[in-house]
Amino acid sequence: MRKKLVTMVVATMVAGFATSATVAQEMDLTKKETYDQIMQWASEPLDTSKYKKDGDLSIGVSAGYLSNAWINFTAQSVKYEASLHPEIKEVKVTDAAFNPTKQAADIEDLLTSGVDAILFWPVDEKAILPVLKKAHDKGVVTINIGYNFMRDEAVTSNAYVNQWTYTEQVATSFVKSLDGKGKIFAMLPIAGSSAAVVQLAVLQEVLKSHPDMELISSEYGDWDRAKAKQLTENLLQRFPQIDGAFSPAGQMSMGIYEAFDEAGRLEELTLSPGDDYNGWTKLVAKEGKWGSVTSGLEVGREAVKQAVKILTGQPTTTAVVVPTRYLDPAEATKLHEPDRPDDWFKTDLPTEFLPQ
Numbered sequence: 001m002r003k004k005l006v007t008m009v010v011a012t013m014v015a016g017f018a019t020s021a022t023v024a025q026e027m028d029l030t031k032k033e034t035y036d037q038i039m040q041w042a043s044e045p046l047d048t049s050k051y052k053k054d055g056d057l058s059i060g061v062s063a064g065y066l067s068n069a070w071i072n073f074t075a076q077s078v079k080y081e082a083s084l085h086p087e088i089k090e091v092k093v094t095d096a097a098f099n100p101t102k103q104a105a106d107i108e109d110l111l112t113s114g115v116d117a118i119l120f121w122p123v124d125e126k127a128i129l130p131v132l133k134k135a136h137d138k139g140v141v142t143i144n145i146g147y148n149f150m151r152d153e154a155v156t157s158n159a160y161v162n163q164w165t166y167t168e169q170v171a172t173s174f175v176k177s178l179d180g181k182g183k184i185f186a187m188l189p190i191a192g193s194s195a196a197v198v199q200l201a202v203l204q205e206v207l208k209s210h211p212d213m214e215l216i217s218s219e220y221g222d223w224d225r226a227k228a229k230q231l232t233e234n235l236l237q238r239f240p241q242i243d244g245a246f247s248p249a250g251q252m253s254m255g256i257y258e259a260f261d262e263a264g265r266l267e268e269l270t271l272s273p274g275d276d277y278n279g280w281t282k283l284v285a286k287e288g289k290w291g292s293v294t295s296g297l298e299v300g301r302e303a304v305k306q307a308v309k310i311l312t313g314q315p316t317t318t319a320v321v322v323p324t325r326y327l328d329p330a331e332a333t334k335l336h337e338p339d340r341p342d343d344w345f346k347t348d349l350p351t352e353f354l355p356q
Helices: 032-042 069-083 100-113 125-137 163-177 194-207 225-238 250-262 278-287 299-311 329-333
Strands: 005-009 057-063 088-095 117-121 141-146 157-161 182-188 213-220 244-246 319-322
Touching (some): 032 163, 032 319, 057 069, 057 100, 057 299, 069 088, 069 299, 088 100, 100 117, 100 125, 117 299, 125 141, 141 299, 163 194, 163 244, 182 225, 194 213, 213 225, 225 250, 278 329, 299 319
Parallel strands (some): 005 088, 057 088, 057 117, 117 141, 141 157, 157 319, 182 213, 182 244
16 A cells, blocks of 8 residues: 655644634524434535546645544544555644634635645634635535534535434433432533533533522533532532533543542532543542543544545535444543553554644
């Protein structure tokens, strides 16, 4: 197999979470009906004939950011999957470092370099739509990756995790573990992000059928362990009774756990399932409870497969939906890799493709 050229156009990608205010299709992310509609769109056939290319392929990756473990594993998965396709001659990766203006410029540069497809994690969807439209007009395939779905003529396809279903898996397991009663708080990602908006909406929807549960506070921990700990410390001072914490992100859950532990209130804490973050699965192994919901790391590889299908004229659908599933504590414990740092995800990536 011919060796591919992997170019890092200096630049770093959290899991494609754009702010809800910038969703291109202005859909209401707080309604399950929106996600039902998205699933219908995702299954529609995609006409790939107009994108078919002959010969070698060049893939561009426009990273809105590359600054956390999940997205770094996703980015490495893109490179690994590309290495399995001899028709892909190079992968060019740029990093906007959370700057939407730079991401738009990065995409312009990728277009100038002559790529056949651009895979992207958006910082701000609206900010990059004009340059995505330019790519569309040039016949360049554009594929959105992550937990948000973009429906726009400038976006050829999506490889994504259904955020509503994912959060529902976390919330229903959490409520069950509390027997449907108690005072709880939510530790959410970045305020205004689609992840935060959807997670809170799903939790509130699930709680409607459990009147004996009270959501006493919603906090925004920015996917950060230290910030989640600090916010939890404040809550522990304010509330003499807290029965549980809803936190789908494992690293924030660890901060919550540490705060309860240091306050001497660990015995009252019930946590929701976290994800497959290595530090979290270590905690699940230690405690023997809570479990995990898989985070859909496969989106990177699926995006590359989708790009190849489109560029070679193969039949496919409008989007690839990567499923997630709940893992009970015994299953989640098997994901823990004791010889790896907390900031890690269990993976089958070959050594040369592991994040450094």
